[in-house]
Amino acid sequence: MFAVRRRKVVVNLLDGRALMGERRLSWPWQVVLSGAHLARQGQEPVAVDGRVIVPRHRIDFIQVVG
Structure with a gap:
């Protein structure tokens, strides 16, 4: 069975900012x-x-993160 789970992530950007949230279904780009x-x-x-x-x-x- 295929399951998609949302994971809590921290995304550090090149300009020094950070985004924290739940990762949704994403594309390679x-x-x-x-x-x-x-x-x-x-x-x-x-x-x-x-x-x-x-x-x-x-x-x-x-x-x-989780």
Whole structure:
């Protein structure tokens, strides 16, 4: 049986920002997150409405948290 599970991930971008959220079904050229929070250095995380689509060429590192 094929199962798709949502995983909590942290996506570090090349410009120093980080997105935290649940990874949705993504394509090889993009990562889709839902329930995301945007974190910048020295600031509190800000909730992002809707889905976030991040192109792979903007991603530095992806970490699966849970």
